[in-house]
Amino acid sequence: MTVALERPAQTQSSQSAAYANGTGSFAIEAGGMGVYYGNFCAVRDVDMRVPTNKITAIIGPSGCGKSTVLRCFNRMNDLINSARIEGEVLFQGQNIYDDSVDPVEVRRRIGMVFQKANPFPKTIYENVAWGTRINGFRGDMDEMVEKALRSAALWDEVKDKLQQSALGLSGGQQQRLCIARAIAVEPEIILMDEPASALDPIATLRIEDLMKELSEKYTIIVVTHNMQQAARISDFTAFFSVDEYRTGNLIEFDETEKIFTNPSQKSTEDYITGRFG
Amino acid sequence: MALDQRQTATQPAGGLMPSGPAYREQVVTRQRRGRRWAIIFQAAMLSGIIALCALLFNILNQSFGYVAIINNIDPAELAIDGVPLDELTKDQLVGILEANVSAGLMRRYEHDMPFAQRTSENVHELILERVVEPQVQATWGLFESVFARGSVFAEAEERFPGSDVYFRSWLTTSFISKSQSSEPLRAGVRTAIFGSLWVVAITILFSFPIGVGAAIYLEEYAHKERLINRLIQTNINNLAGVPSIIYGMLGLAIFVRILEVFTSGAFLGIGDQSTANGRTIISAGLTLGLLILPLIIINGQEAIRAVPNSLRQAGFGLGATHWQVIWHHVLPSAMPGILTGTILAISRAIGETAPLVVVGASTFIALDPSGPFSKFTVLPIQIYQWTSRPQDEFRNLAAAAILVLLVLLLTMNASAVLLRNHFDRGQANA
Numbered sequence: 001m002t003v004a005l006e007r008p009a010q011t012q013s014s015q016s017a018a019y020a021n022g023t024g025s026f027a028i029e030a031g032g033m034g035v036y037y038g039n040f041c042a043v044r045d046v047d048m049r050v051p052t053n054k055i056t057a058i059i060g061p062s063g064c065g066k067s068t069v070l071r072c073f074n075r076m077n078d079l080i081n082s083a084r085i086e087g088e089v090l091f092q093g094q095n096i097y098d099d100s101v102d103p104v105e106v107r108r109r110i111g112m113v114f115q116k117a118n119p120f121p122k123t124i125y126e127n128v129a130w131g132t133r134i135n136g137f138r139g140d141m142d143e144m145v146e147k148a149l150r151s152a153a154l155w156d157e158v159k160d161k162l163q164q165s166a167l168g169l170s171g172g173q174q175q176r177l178c179i180a181r182a183i184a185v186e187p188e189i190i191l192m193d194e195p196a197s198a199l200d201p202i203a204t205l206r207i208e209d210l211m212k213e214l215s216e217k218y219t220i221i222v223v224t225h226n227m228q229q230a231a232r233i234s235d236f237t238a239f240f241s242v243d244e245y246r247t248g249n250l251i252e253f254d255e256t257e258k259i260f261t262n263p264s265q266k267s268t269e270d271y272i273t274g275r276f277g
Numbered sequence: 278m279a280l281d282q283r284q285t286a287t288q289p290a291g292g293l294m295p296s297g298p299a300y301r302e303q304v305v306t307r308q309r310r311g312r313r314w315a316i317i318f319q320a321a322m323l324s325g326i327i328a329l330c331a332l333l334f335n336i337l338n339q340s341f342g343y344v345a346i347i348n349n350i351d352p353a354e355l356a357i358d359g360v361p362l363d364e365l366t367k368d369q370l371v372g373i374l375e376a377n378v379s380a381g382l383m384r385r386y387e388h389d390m391p392f393a394q395r396t397s398e399n400v401h402e403l404i405l406e407r408v409v410e411p412q413v414q415a416t417w418g419l420f421e422s423v424f425a426r427g428s429v430f431a432e433a434e435e436r437f438p439g440s441d442v443y444f445r446s447w448l449t450t451s452f453i454s455k456s457q458s459s460e461p462l463r464a465g466v467r468t469a470i471f472g473s474l475w476v477v478a479i480t481i482l483f484s485f486p487i488g489v490g491a492a493i494y495l496e497e498y499a500h501k502e503r504l505i506n507r508l509i510q511t512n513i514n515n516l517a518g519v520p521s522i523i524y525g526m527l528g529l530a531i532f533v534r535i536l537e538v539f540t541s542g543a544f545l546g547i548g549d550q551s552t553a554n555g556r557t558i559i560s561a562g563l564t565l566g567l568l569i570l571p572l573i574i575i576n577g578q579e580a581i582r583a584v585p586n587s588l589r590q591a592g593f594g595l596g597a598t599h600w601q602v603i604w605h606h607v608l609p610s611a612m613p614g615i616l617t618g619t620i621l622a623i624s625r626a627i628g629e630t631a632p633l634v635v636v637g638a639s640t641f642i643a644l645d646p647s648g649p650f651s652k653f654t655v656l657p658i659q660i661y662q663w664t665s666r667p668q669d670e671f672r673n674l675a676a677a678a679i680l681v682l683l684v685l686l687l688t689m690n691a692s693a694v695l696l697r698n699h700f701d702r703g704q705a706n707a
Contacts, residue, residue, distance in 0.1 A: 079593060081500055108596025118587035120606060130605065131595035178591070185595055 032087035060240035065248025111187035117174035152180035172203025339676030479562025492577025525635030528564030542650030556637030576618020
């Protein structure tokens with residue numbers, strides 16, 4: 001069962017090489033990142049450079065620390081008292097774990113959408129407006145709300161009931177509202193933690209289409225359990241696995257096409273072909 | 278039998294579970310056992326209801342009923358030219374009063390307030406008090422008064438010849454609007470109602486902000502694993518179970534004695550000159566505040582803990598500060614729960630007697646409290662004081678005062694429930 005999970009140096013280099021042919025810059029660069037909960041090491045040695053304005057999928061078996069890694073990218077793990085982060089996470093060349101960096105600012109610029117849609121128990125309008133208001137937005141609020149809802153492909157469905165409770169929306173609509181809420185504060189990166197796992201196939205498809213659209217303007221990092229979803233929507237895929245100490249680590253990070261057709265690691269191939277995990 | 282064998286053979290339990298009629302019988306047994314428990318639970322609830330009904334019956338029984346009264350002078354004898362007492366003019370009433378009481382007493386009345394300024398109702402009352410002097414001879418309960426009227430009248434006729442027997446509600450508007458008196462027929466609870474309201478107001482003002490603040494700190498900010506915070510938590514839980522009289526001792530030692538300068542109002546120079554000590558409304562309010570503080574904290578913590586974490590994460594994820602998340606999301610969501618806990622705590626504070634006895638509530642006071650630094654009494658103290666009097670009719674007064682206390686409690690609870698529903702609805706639609 002246990003697969004030899006040494007971390008070969010080429011994971012980093014092969015991805016870099018692949019991306020070096022492309023255009024661009026990196027939205028997030030994690031170097032030697034590890035996460036501990038108390039004495040338990042949840043994830044270790046994560047080196048990945050997430051390209052800008054692409055969709056990057058994180059896949060892997062349960063308990064491999066996919067969500068933990070994602071939450072490290074906007075310091076959501078700070079909310080857990082026992083969590084401790086090692087290494088560095090560079091965002092625009094700045095380590096977000098630097099003492100001089102305020103996590104509040106990090107979270108505004110790196111937004112997050114959660115697994116379970118969690119709209120505020122307020123009106124639809126207020127759900128979108130709140131984030132911008134607390135961040136000091138001074139423009140035309142109505143216009144801003146409409147723009148955010150349009151970007152999230154939700155405007156036509158809710159334009160007549162903006163003052164109704166967000167809790168009255170369907171699950172898929174609630175999740176798109178959460179996306180609208182996230183893009184309203186104009187982040188540069190959107191982290192999505194299994195955003196469609198609680199939705200039916202049609203609602204899932206709408207979220208996926210939306211992610212495609214959003215990737216033109218935003219860098220999206222999405223954790224998913226659904227490998228077809230990763231293959232469908234993502235440009236890059238990171239495969240995480242878990243070692244005998246239940247510590248997650250990054251096995252392979254490359255262009256999605258390469259991961260799904262010609263992975264360089266045996267355990268990646270085993271996982272995506274369904275032989276393990 | 279063979280069929281049975283075949284059936285069980287296909288079952289996963291491998292024939293170890295009963296099947297067929299044996300199984301059906303087993304189901305019936307299990308259902309019967311369930312029904313037996315349901316009956317026991319119903320009986321438990323029923324006995325609770327019976328106890329409550331008995332309590333209510335007892336209070337209502339004593340609050341209404343026949344009384345036998347003997348007047349020193351029959352009011353009819355005081356009528357002038359056939360005009361009854363309560364229709365006479367003020368001058369005529371003053372004349373009657375003058376004719377029946379000593380000149381010294383008249384001078385004292387004149388000194389308290391000149392007769393020229395008194396209303397005719399006031400003089401009428403003085404006549405009732407000093408001239409007619411009704412004396413309650415006996416009282417009967419509501420049950421007797423309704424179902425055994427004949428025997429009530431017969432007994433009154435036999436034991437108190439010449440007495441006036443009539444149906445009296447001890448709970449009247451004048452009972453609520455009049456202050457304490459040593460005459461049961463003229464005693465009221467206004468002073469105690471005001472005292473209770475003042476004390477509870479101070480209790481709320483003191484314990485609600487502090488309690489909710491402490492709950493927020495313990496749930497949102499404190500590092501729960503740390504020894505000091507675990508110690509604090511354990512102590513709060515223990516304090517909630519400390520007997521209330523011990524809080525009374527604490528209040529006496531700290532608020533009444535050590536902080537006397539403040540609680541008597543002396544530091545502002547507005548203290549009640551007649552007492553000039555710390556046995557004041559503010560001492561009582563703070564003592565009760567301390568008493569219910571652990572309850573409010575614990576309930577507040579429960580309510581805050583019940584706010585789903587996803588809500589906090591949603592707020593943080595948008596770049597909100599910790600305080601913005603608490604103020605805009607955690608508190609509004611937790612408010613109905615916090616208010617429910619506060620309602621329960623305040624209900625307890627209104628009914629508390631023991632700590633106030635220790636802190637020094639006045640047992641007999643006819644003057645309304647004028648502010649947080651005045652002497653006071655509260656409804657439970659008044660009730661306690663009346664029940665410990667030897668005369669029967671004070672028991673009727675106590676029962677009526679209990680009704681007032683219950684109504685006061687229900688009113689406060691109802692308004693708090695309305696407030697809570699308002700918050701609940703605010704959460705859903707706004």
